[in-house]
Amino acid sequence: MSRLRSSRGQSNPRPIYAELRAMGDVVPAPWGGYLLLSYEICDQVLRSRKWATFDAAWRVRQGEGTRWSAPAAQMLSHTLQGLNPPVHTQQRRSLGNVFDRGTLDDLRGPVTRLTDGLLDRLAGQLRASGEADFSAIVGEELPVATMAHWLGLPAADHDLLRSLTHGQAYAQELLPSASQLAQANAAAAGLRDYFTAVIRERRKALGIDVLSQWIRIWDEIEPDRDRADETLYHLVMFIVIASLETTSTLLSNTVWLLDQHPRQLSWLRARPELAASAVEEVLRYDPPIHLTTRVATEDTVLGGFHIARDEVVHVMLAAANHDRAHIVEPDSFDITRTGGHLGFGGGIHYCIGAALARLEATVLLESLIRRFPTLRVTAPPTWEPRVAFRRLTALHVAER
Numbered sequence: 001m002s003r004l005r006s007s008r009g010q011s012n013p014r015p016i017y018a019e020l021r022a023m024g025d026v027v028p029a030p031w032g033g034y035l036l037l038s039y040e041i042c043d044q045v046l047r048s049r050k051w052a053t054f055d056a057a058w059r060v061r062q063g064e065g066t067r068w069s070a071p072a073a074q075m076l077s078h079t080l081q082g083l084n085p086p087v088h089t090q091q092r093r094s095l096g097n098v099f100d101r102g103t104l105d106d107l108r109g110p111v112t113r114l115t116d117g118l119l120d121r122l123a124g125q126l127r128a129s130g131e132a133d134f135s136a137i138v139g140e141e142l143p144v145a146t147m148a149h150w151l152g153l154p155a156a157d158h159d160l161l162r163s164l165t166h167g168q169a170y171a172q173e174l175l176p177s178a179s180q181l182a183q184a185n186a187a188a189a190g191l192r193d194y195f196t197a198v199i200r201e202r203r204k205a206l207g208i209d210v211l212s213q214w215i216r217i218w219d220e221i222e223p224d225r226d227r228a229d230e231t232l233y234h235l236v237m238f239i240v241i242a243s244l245e246t247t248s249t250l251l252s253n254t255v256w257l258l259d260q261h262p263r264q265l266s267w268l269r270a271r272p273e274l275a276a277s278a279v280e281e282v283l284r285y286d287p288p289i290h291l292t293t294r295v296a297t298e299d300t301v302l303g304g305f306h307i308a309r310d311e312v313v314h315v316m317l318a319a320a321n322h323d324r325a326h327i328v329e330p331d332s333f334d335i336t337r338t339g340g341h342l343g344f345g346g347g348i349h350y351c352i353g354a355a356l357a358r359l360e361a362t363v364l365l366e367s368l369i370r371r372f373p374t375l376r377v378t379a380p381p382t383w384e385p386r387v388a389f390r391r392l393t394a395l396h397v398a399e400r
């Protein structure tokens with residue numbers, strides 16, 4: 001794990017995953033629990049009712065003073081990702097088909113306008129100084145601007161939302177340090193203040209926006225207004241934090257990986273209709289979330305190991321996406337590849353924002369190859385030293 005966190009491991013974790021994969025489909029972790037490395041087993045665990053997410057009851061059973069009792073971790077157990085059926089089913093259904101075709105059609109125009117504006121800024125910076133940080137100007141901005149547009153949040157709040165999301169992500173890290181957990185706890189408090197105020201304000205003037213619709217739905221489901229607001233807070237807050245870093249990493253990583261594979265980039269320039277397929281390959285090759293975790297709901301056997309109820313398994317999504325037993329030549333980056341991947345998870349917790357992330361990345365990539373035909377990366381990106389949620393912190397580009 002320390003190799004994965006090192007700058008070398010961050011820039012290319014694939015050899016480390018290959019070493020782990022060579023040890024088996026399921027590998028006991030030195031700190032307890034198991035790493036799941038084969039595509040088949042990861043997929044099976046995500047889809048099976050025998051495996052649950054670590055909800056509030058599981059966290060209580062771990063006792064006080066563990067990372068699971070930290071406020072930021074406890075907060076997560078009330079979000080979609082920390083809920084199990086039937087509560088999960090009820091909350092997820094209440095949102096409806098969040099990004100159905102009509103919503104995506106409505107969002108395409110605003111996402112295109114926001115992308116154009118950010119690319120104007122990138123062009124201005126390149127003209128002024130010959131080089132620009134793509135991640136800061138575009139990668140980090142487009143997801144928060146899109147989310148704020150969709151939910152009707154002020155542009156002045158973009159920086160705050162981004163920084164709270166960065167802090168909160170540490171609570172989802174594989175083995176967070178005490179200082180990382182402290183950052184996550186502070187962010188969790190900030191998120192609560194921010195989103196409870198958003199819901200309170202929105203209630204004063206319900207409109208036809210998506211958040212107003214969710215408020216109406218929860219007022220029908222839950223007669224107790226305080227409980228309805230508590231649920232709404234967890235739903236909206238989690239949708240925002242789940243969407244920002246992940247999509248930012250996808251956008252910047254798309255630029256980086258295409259730069260690293262110039263033949264694929266030339267092919268894409270010749271066939272821009274492959275943009276969506278190129279985005280899909282980035283999601284497979286280096287997904288923004290490298291692992292997620294599940295717990296056993298009963299004593300079971302997995303990959304030859306006896307696993308007791310409540311034991312933890314880490315579903316290594318990025319390693320599974322490179323499993324040669326499932327994917328042909330998994331280490332070659334091929335934008336014409338077809339077939340699935342686990343970049344958005346699977347089963348009942350499958351990402352609700354997958355279609356929006358794909359829309360943002362595809363619109364951006366199509367515009368980039370049209371407007372910046374000679375854009376090149378000038379230095380390898382820098383990465384936050386994390387294992388679960390990838391975060392690319394700088395990506396310098398220039399026109400050559």
Ligand code: HEM
Binds near residue numbers: 081238250292346
């Ligand atoms: C490239 C961008 C994204 C990636 C790679 C990604 C990845 C994932 C993954 C792997 C999961 C499943 C986690 C698990 O099984 O434990 C997930 C769940 C989720 N994602 Fe995303 N996500 C992205 C963007 C978004 C966006 C844009 C939104 C919202 C607009 C979003 C909202 C959610 C929510 C609410 C869940 C929890 C669903 C549930 O537990 O039922 N994500 N995402």
